[in-house]
Amino acid sequence: MMEVFKETLRKRVRFFFFVLIFATSITSILTVNRNRLPNVPEFIKGFQVGVFIGLSLIILYFISNYIATLRNEEVLRKKYIEETDERNQLIVYKSSQGIYVGMLILLSLATVVSGFFNGTVFFTLLLSLVLMLLLTIITFIYNDKMN
């Protein structure tokens, strides 16, 4: 059980490391070639840099946290209990339901409202909505088959 969990954490470290490398590569390439891309407002440029830095710091935190956990059996056991605790899982499940429905409603409203002002934004939000619904259907079918 603990060996399986250790392997799960190792996979997470590898995954986050890959995400960090990928994000850094994409951001670097796009930043270097910014003069070849359409000009965008300074706010967007600032937002992009902020998101990249924030995301990188969060990823680095998780990577270091997982590595530290893997090196200490007692911390590993506590982390395992935390992640498999049934009450914690119930809280995550119930919160996810509320968050999902809330996001669906807000995204739908935003899609409708944006249609009055900007076609590009409307279609972008509509595509996001369609993909979200598609992912929901696929996930439901998958979980129905698996359980």
Add this chain to the structure above:
Amino acid sequence: MKTRIQELRKKNKLSQDELASIVGVTRQTITSLEGEKYTASLVLAYKISKYFGLSIEEVFDFSEVEGINDGSI
């Protein structure tokens, strides 16, 4: 759901943390169980009862569970 967990835990001189560690849950879960805010799953109920050497019915009070004592089940 009412339980005797707190009574049994104190009788065995265990802290919430210790009991949580033994049955593999967080201390907050034990607190919620003792505070009757959370109902344990079958597996957790079995683990706790087995640790105290009692049956599930001796640790967890099912008298207020709908349908069990009113003859409908």
